[in-house]
Amino acid sequence: MMTQEENNELTQVGPGTPMGAVLRHYWYPVALVSELDEFPVKQARLLGENWAVFKTGDGGYGIVDERCPHRGASMVYGIVEGDGLRCGYHGWKFDTDGTCVDILAEPDSSPVFRADCGIRAGKAQELGGLVWAYLGDGPAPELPRYEAYVMDGVRDIGHCVIPCNWLQIMENAVDPYHVEALHGNYFEFIAEQTGMAMPGSFGGNKHEKVAFDPFEHGIIKRRLLVGQDEESDDWKIGHPLVFPYKMWVGGNGVFQMQIRVPVDDTHTNMMFYTVHAPEGAEIPDDPPCVDYPIEWIRDDGTYIVDYIEGQDIMAWVTQGDVADRTTEKLTKSDVGVVACRRMYRDAVAAVAAGKDPVAVVREPHDVIKLPLERSKFGRGAEFATEWIDNGSMRYSPIAEEMKKLHTDAEARRQQLAAEAEG
Numbered sequence: 001m002m003t004q005e006e007n008n009e010l011t012q013v014g015p016g017t018p019m020g021a022v023l024r025h026y027w028y029p030v031a032l033v034s035e036l037d038e039f040p041v042k043q044a045r046l047l048g049e050n051w052a053v054f055k056t057g058d059g060g061y062g063i064v065d066e067r068c069p070h071r072g073a074s075m076v077y078g079i080v081e082g083d084g085l086r087c088g089y090h091g092w093k094f095d096t097d098g099t100c101v102d103i104l105a106e107p108d109s110s111p112v113f114r115a116d117c118g119i120r121a122g123k124a125q126e127l128g129g130l131v132w133a134y135l136g137d138g139p140a141p142e143l144p145r146y147e148a149y150v151m152d153g154v155r156d157i158g159h160c161v162i163p164c165n166w167l168q169i170m171e172n173a174v175d176p177y178h179v180e181a182l183h184g185n186y187f188e189f190i191a192e193q194t195g196m197a198m199p200g201s202f203g204g205n206k207h208e209k210v211a212f213d214p215f216e217h218g219i220i221k222r223r224l225l226v227g228q229d230e231e232s233d234d235w236k237i238g239h240p241l242v243f244p245y246k247m248w249v250g251g252n253g254v255f256q257m258q259i260r261v262p263v264d265d266t267h268t269n270m271m272f273y274t275v276h277a278p279e280g281a282e283i284p285d286d287p288p289c290v291d292y293p294i295e296w297i298r299d300d301g302t303y304i305v306d307y308i309e310g311q312d313i314m315a316w317v318t319q320g321d322v323a324d325r326t327t328e329k330l331t332k333s334d335v336g337v338v339a340c341r342r343m344y345r346d347a348v349a350a351v352a353a354g355k356d357p358v359a360v361v362r363e364p365h366d367v368i369k370l371p372l373e374r375s376k377f378g379r380g381a382e383f384a385t386e387w388i389d390n391g392s393m394r395y396s397p398i399a400e401e402m403k404k405l406h407t408d409a410e411a412r413r414q415q416l417a418a419e420a421e422g
């Protein structure tokens, strides 16, 4: 149980808050590359502040405060011009670093005057089909090139903004027992009630034990299911909460970064960033990278709970816009949640002491590989196809193509295995 002050410190993301200071040490996706190709400027709300993110004429990216320093009009309605953004109202132009470089009505304005007219600017760059922004002070750290963003494969990005605080979603990443309850027993109940088929990969997964190991990118979560031995990938390898706002999951040729961008204290932009790359698959030269909204609530306000992520979203949102941690009752099986809160508190302390918090990457690198089970729950291609049918990917415009990619790859693997034996 926590006091209200402790809960505020862990959950609030705005400028001037302790966790807001921690979170401003990281890069966040603020747009899709495809969105800015379609129209080169859009609004981005991140960590409780509004920004205008834009693609420059030379293919670079910028992000500036939404509010124009002249008289406050929205820069989202500005003109992208060369390497900068010009306010639509009176035509003040700003560079990607925020310098005011031109005032339309005063072409002879003095550089001394303009020097005082800059706009607050972050840094923006592209990776893996997403445009990422860094809004913190000081030299920007490296944008971590996690495997998901750089690997070959078919990319599928489902997204939705949900009305709850980011931290209750992150706590779920270190809460393995919910898989047994929410995606097992509850899913079975819903399947029974509605007459749908229960996916085999999710029912009957009884946990024998769980473990949580802090590491340089977050916390590795491991589980041993009843009937598994300690050599199983689920126990030996596990998968991580990626500090501070992601989880890396997958198996059987599916690789998924679950990205939970803190929009403000009570809204989180969920992105299920999935790469399909099963062994033996023939990935096209220019593989698809699609995005689409996922559905989670009906017009009558009830939640859509007949698929995995819909069940999670129901749980997160019904915990409240900011989960009340002053009245909760933590127990032994919440040990992962405790470990995760400790890591956030340690990060607050590190930043207060002038240090980088965990998972800030300063070293240039090609790729960062994170631990991930390759064989999940001991299953093969049917794990992938069941995930597509019973997860948020069921809303994907390429769901059928992705299933075919997995079943073709499995056939290919079997053929190769038979040839090797024969």
Ligand code: FES
Pocket (backbone or CB within 6 Å): 068, 069, 070, 071, 072, 073, 087, 088, 089, 090, 091, 092
């Ligand atoms: S408000 Fe932006 S130029 Fe006047």
Ligand SMILES: [Fe+2]
Pocket (backbone or CB within 6 Å): 178, 179, 182, 183, 308, 312
């Ligand atoms: Fe879940």
